[in-house]
Amino acid sequence: MMEVIEEKKFDKINSPNSVGLVETKYYTFAYPPKKLVLDSGVEFGPITVSYETYGELNYKKDNGILVFHALSGDAHAAGYNKIDDPKPGWWDNMIGPQKPFDTNKYFVICANVLGGCKGTTGPSSINPETKKYYGLDFPEITINDMVKVQKELIDYLKIEKLFCVAGGSMGGMLALQWIKSYPEKAEAAIIIATTPEHSAQQIAFNSIGRYAIISDPNWNNGNYYCSGNKPTTGLSVARMIGHITYLSEEAMHKKFGREYINSLKKNFSNTNKLIIKPSEIEKPIENGLNQEKKANFKKEFEVENYLHYQSESFIKRFDPNSYLYITKAIDNFNISKGYNNLATALKNVKAKCLVISFSSDWLYPKEQSLKIVKALKINNIDTTYVNLLTPYGHDSFLIDDEKFKSVVKGFLQSIRRN
Amino acid sequence: MKKHKVISNWVKPYSKVLILGCGNGELLKFLQENNNVEAHGLDIDSEKVSEAISTGLSVIQGDINTDLIDYPDKSFDYIVAHDILQIMEKPDNVLKQIIRIADKSIISFPNFAYFLIRLSILFSGRMPKTKLLPYEWYDSPNIHLFTVKDFINFCSKQNFKIIDKFFTGLGRRKIPTYLLPNFFAEFAYFLISA
Numbered sequence: 001m002m003e004v005i006e007e008k009k010f011d012k013i014n015s016p017n018s019v020g021l022v023e024t025k026y027y028t029f030a031y032p033p034k035k036l037v038l039d040s041g042v043e044f045g046p047i048t049v050s051y052e053t054y055g056e057l058n059y060k061k062d063n064g065i066l067v068f069h070a071l072s073g074d075a076h077a078a079g080y081n082k083i084d085d086p087k088p089g090w091w092d093n094m095i096g097p098q099k100p101f102d103t104n105k106y107f108v109i110c111a112n113v114l115g116g117c118k119g120t121t122g123p124s125s126i127n128p129e130t131k132k133y134y135g136l137d138f139p140e141i142t143i144n145d146m147v148k149v150q151k152e153l154i155d156y157l158k159i160e161k162l163f164c165v166a167g168g169s170m171g172g173m174l175a176l177q178w179i180k181s182y183p184e185k186a187e188a189a190i191i192i193a194t195t196p197e198h199s200a201q202q203i204a205f206n207s208i209g210r211y212a213i214i215s216d217p218n219w220n221n222g223n224y225y226c227s228g229n230k231p232t233t234g235l236s237v238a239r240m241i242g243h244i245t246y247l248s249e250e251a252m253h254k255k256f257g258r259e260y261i262n263s264l265k266k267n268f269s270n271t272n273k274l275i276i277k278p279s280e281i282e283k284p285i286e287n288g289l290n291q292e293k294k295a296n297f298k299k300e301f302e303v304e305n306y307l308h309y310q311s312e313s314f315i316k317r318f319d320p321n322s323y324l325y326i327t328k329a330i331d332n333f334n335i336s337k338g339y340n341n342l343a344t345a346l347k348n349v350k351a352k353c354l355v356i357s358f359s360s361d362w363l364y365p366k367e368q369s370l371k372i373v374k375a376l377k378i379n380n381i382d383t384t385y386v387n388l389l390t391p392y393g394h395d396s397f398l399i400d401d402e403k404f405k406s407v408v409k410g411f412l413q414s415i416r417r418n
Numbered sequence: 419m420k421k422h423k424v425i426s427n428w429v430k431p432y433s434k435v436l437i438l439g440c441g442n443g444e445l446l447k448f449l450q451e452n453n454n455v456e457a458h459g460l461d462i463d464s465e466k467v468s469e470a471i472s473t474g475l476s477v478i479q480g481d482i483n484t485d486l487i488d489y490p491d492k493s494f495d496y497i498v499a500h501d502i503l504q505i506m507e508k509p510d511n512v513l514k515q516i517i518r519i520a521d522k523s524i525i526s527f528p529n530f531a532y533f534l535i536r537l538s539i540l541f542s543g544r545m546p547k548t549k550l551l552p553y554e555w556y557d558s559p560n561i562h563l564f565t566v567k568d569f570i571n572f573c574s575k576q577n578f579k580i581i582d583k584f585f586t587g588l589g590r591r592k593i594p595t596y597l598l599p600n601f602f603a604e605f606a607y608f609l610i611s612a
Contacts, residue, residue, distance in 0.1 A: 352476075354471070359464070370480075373478060373480075374488045377478070377488040377489055378488055378489075378490060380490055380493050382458075382476055383476070383478060384471055384475075384476045384477055384478060385467075385477075385478045385479050385480070386464060386467045386468050386471055386477075386479045387464055387479055388464060388468060389464050389465070403468050403472075406468070406472040407468050407471045407472055409472065410471050410472035410473055410474045410475075411471055411474070413474045414474035414475070414476065
């Protein structure tokens with residue numbers, strides 16, 4: 001039996017469309033005194049970047065595609081780090097042989113962002129000067145700072161000009177920032193389900209998430225790394241709110257409806273046991289019964305179960321302080337800052353652009369993508385845009401969808417090298 | 419294919435072209451292959467636009483009625499508005515935008531004064547239905563039908579130059595169509611500029 005399972009695992013990894021087993025690599029730079037100057041003016045270093053690459057960099061070094069992950073993502077975008085990994089990387093449906101980011105043609109790179117918790121320097125890293133965890137000593141960071149760090153990585157990989165940069169959500173902000181900051185460093189960009197500036201509603205959702213974390217007593221002003229008590233309750237509430245905003249009403253309804261856990265039907269004639277009979281009023285309610293009530297308040301519906309499951313897996317892999325720092329960077333994102341308008345801000349952009357929004361995405365609605373499209377059009381930039389009709393909400397870009405894949409594939413085939 | 423040929427004959431090779439209402443990009447592909455143009459498109463339909471992008475075309479999903487204002491002056495060598503002007507909310511505004519954005523423009527439309535349409539109204543007393551205008555009166559997208567005369571009149575009022583024209587109608591018998599296009603042309607193509 002075990003052998004069968006093992007074989008299946010190998011099948012998955014050896015599939016002709018998978019990049020197979022991959023290794024996360026690390027690059028460290030900005031050693032003192034040559035620290036990186038952050039947007040805040042703070043000089044920071046050394047910085048380690050964790051990254052993965054798929055496919056081969058060609059002789060001319062002009063087939064590089066840099067993909068940027070979203071808030072909760074990491075450098076592991078495709079394939080498997082270990083044979084027994086249950087799931088592949090976060091964009092495995094997009095990256096691999098014959099897939100839109102075809103690793104037979106392109107050299108795909110993905111790095112964990114600055115401030116992250118999956119190998120790149122962030123608040124959960126150790127400050128080499130104090131030998132302590134950074135915690136809140138970690139400096140304030142911006143989307144532009146994250147881009148600067150990845151530019152160092154691309155320089156280190158000796159890539160003069162990327163073939164394309166691509167990302168969804170926060171990844172889309174990074175892609176947009178890249179083509180603005182480094183107009184000569186990418187032929188094209190794929191900017192998915194994102195915005196040129198975070199809106200009040202988007203900031204509000206992130207702010208509840210942050211509030212949940214800092215209100216958790218275990219957070220302890222960001223010093224929880226040594227106590228062994230992570231502010232997991234706060235982080236899981238943050239994740240649950242986030243997760244609701246990533247899905248559409250339709251997708252949630254289809255997936256869970258009003259179903260109860262274990263298909264336990266809410267039948268009120270069966271809940272008589274919860275109604276206190278007059279004869280029992282004086283007596284304390286049985287402890288077991290109380291427990292059951294508490295459980296019902298916590299998880300009764302399938303959708304609740306799902307949110308709990310999602311948040312429980314999230315708290316195991318994510319650092320609460322990283323969540324605070326990264327959401328702050330996202331909220332502060334406004335690419336037109338310091339310019340009269342968005343069109344002026346994007347004046348120097350040279351990359352051919354594909355902008356994609358999703359009809360069911362209410363967190364990053366199409367109007368925000370259209371602002372980017374409008375500004376690119378005003379600047380006479382070769383622009384392609386589609387609002388794809390998908391039912392999955394903001395998370396649509398992470399879902400294996402044929403139309404989405406063929407749009408990305410078609411766009412990549414149309415890019416000419418200048 | 420014939421319509422493609424008429425348009426492609428007017429488009430100079432290696433020029434930059436924007437097709438309004440490009441659908442899944444059939445005409446864009448034709449011009450790309452035959453005239454080596456830098457092809458761009460604008461269309462409102464998500465399904466058709468994603469189909470066009472999937473074949474490697476630069477297409478923007480948008481509304482011609484509202485979205486032309488974003489393009490800078492003279493940002494294209496040609497704009498092609500093939501068989502769409504009569505479905506616009508404000509065809510006059512769209513035409514003015516087209517003239518502003520493109521060096522030259524190709525406008526084509528069904529001529530509502532075509533003699534078979536005239537006869538059809540005269541004898542049946544009902545809204546005409548033809549091969550080119552197959553809709554019922556209540557579900558027609560053609561909300562601003564006009565004639566060859568109307569178009570020429572509008573161009574002269576706006577000081578638009580008519581550089582060339584092409585009519586289809588009575589098969590190969592071209593002479594009556596060109597003598598009296600407003601009567602004999604079923605479909606008209608104009609090459610115009612500011």
